[in-house]
Amino acid sequence: MREIAPSPSAITFARTALRVLQTAAVVLAALTPLGLLYGYGVALGLASRLGLDPGVFFNSVLDLLVLAGRGLLGHFLFLLKALDDLGSDEILEAGAVCGLAVLVLSLLAAAAYFVVQHLVPRLRNSELWRAVTQAFDDATVRPIVKFFSLAVFIAMASGAALRWLSLVAALALLTVLSAAPMLGMSGADNYLAATVFQADSCLPGPGTRWAAVQRPQQRRSRATRYAATCVEVVPATGAVLRGRLVLARGENVVLYRPRQDDALVLDLKGARLIQLSTLQTGTGEQARDPSRTLRQ
Incomplete structure (x- = not known):
């Protein structure tokens, strides 16, 4: 029986699909811990508002993901309420501000385009640019630049600098990790406000x-x-x-x-x-x- 080789388009499609699946798996693996932390923040927010223990609201990882969905629902309802409360005057003011921002950004983009397309090439062809590049290529200047670069690297890699860098990195990591529970607590507040506390009637059938x-x-x-x-x-x-x-x-x-x-x-x-x-x-x-x- 003769074997039929796959076409190049089929091979390309299969490789693209595999890359998409790999990217989706990586994104899901990165977002899952943040979702769990966000769900834990929702549990903390519900517990603090209702006077209950946080363990009442979850027993497993799936419970935390469900709580994360409730928190996102709270943010969504808060956004809908904010948009609904906007009057005509507020909409006009917001539109004017957005229009002004678009105008300013357009002018900045035009200025940046002019600088990149016209000024930078002229600067590279100028005598000043040639003098600077030749100075760094000079045999006497290059060792000095290398020496100072090595000295800065050694100073940063020393014990004191390394400890400070580790402390800054740890604080940055803790800030990122604590942001998800804080957002979860805010989502819990919005969820309770929209579905429990501020309700003046019951949902009909x-x-x-x-x-x-x-x-x-x-x-x-x-x-x-x-x-x-x-x-x-x-x-x-x-x-x-x-x-x-x-x-x-x-x-x-x-x-x-x-x-x-x-x-x-x-x-x-x-x-x-x-x-x-x-x-x-x-x-x-x-x-x-x-x-x-x-x-x-």
């Missing part, structure tokens, strides 16, 4: 949300409002507890009760988790939606 999507003109006319996922935990034994859902995991759920202003960690073993669709004004009690049983 899927049918109501679908009907709202079909009325875009009404949705645009309303002011920006926050809505929380309100749930009711019905245990096998004990009292029924209601509140705003902060985080739900496989074995437990974290609720925030606005009337009591506290957070609870409830075990879901043998319990039912039911979504609540309305918030009664003045009482703070949520009405049950019997069709929305999330877990049983």
